[in-house]
Amino acid sequence: xxxxxxxxxxxxxxxxxxxxxxxxxxxxxxxxxxxxxxxxxxxxxxxxxxxxxxxxxxxxxxxxxxxxxxxxxxxxxxxxxxxxxxxxxxxxxxxxxxxxxxxxxxxxxxx
Ligand code: AMP
Ligand code: ZN
Numbered sequence: 001x002x003x004x005x006x007x008x009x010x011x012x013x014x015x016x017x018x019x020x021x022x023x024x025x026x027x028x029x030x031x032x033x034x035x036x037x038x039x040x041x042x043x044x045x046x047x048x049x050x051x052x053x054x055x056x057x058x059x060x061x062x063x064x065x066x067x068x069x070x071x072x073x074x075x076x077x078x079x080x081x082x083x084x085x086x087x088x089x090x091x092x093x094x095x096x097x098x099x100x101x102x103x104x105x106x107x108x109x110x111x
Contacts, residue, residue: 001046006097010044020071025064027071027102036105037076041068048096049087068102077104 001007008014010026017029019039030038043060053061072078081104086093
């Protein structure tokens with residue numbers, strides 16, 4: 001998707017601070033961190049919300065969660081972390097390429 005900022009990051013057209021990459025996902029630092037550690041994990045395939053999941057994408061998302069779990073210590077998240085996926089306008093989704101916020105590195109507030 002040409003005008004998608006995360007597709008542009010995946011394509012290397014916009015710089016990002018990458019912390020993990022493989023053939024189907026990318027993890028990079030959020031440019032406006034809302035916790036001491038704030039990463040974004042994106043599938044390389046462009047789709048916006050879980051409402052667009054098919055069997056292939058559901059399996060991909062499963063592997064993405066599995067990978068986050070595998071990487072938690074490497075990413076400095078061994079004391080715990082929060083995964084957030086904003087979906088649509090009411091949730092404040094600003095980038096319409098599905099992404100998982102990975103928040104940690106400190107005790108996180110919960111209201
Ligand atoms: P959301 O509000 O859930 O759509 O989250 C979008 C996130 O993308 C926000 O936390 C932004 O700070 C982050 N973001 C936007 N542009 C960039 C960028 N170029 N590099 C890294 N993170 C970005
Ligand atoms: Zn995209």
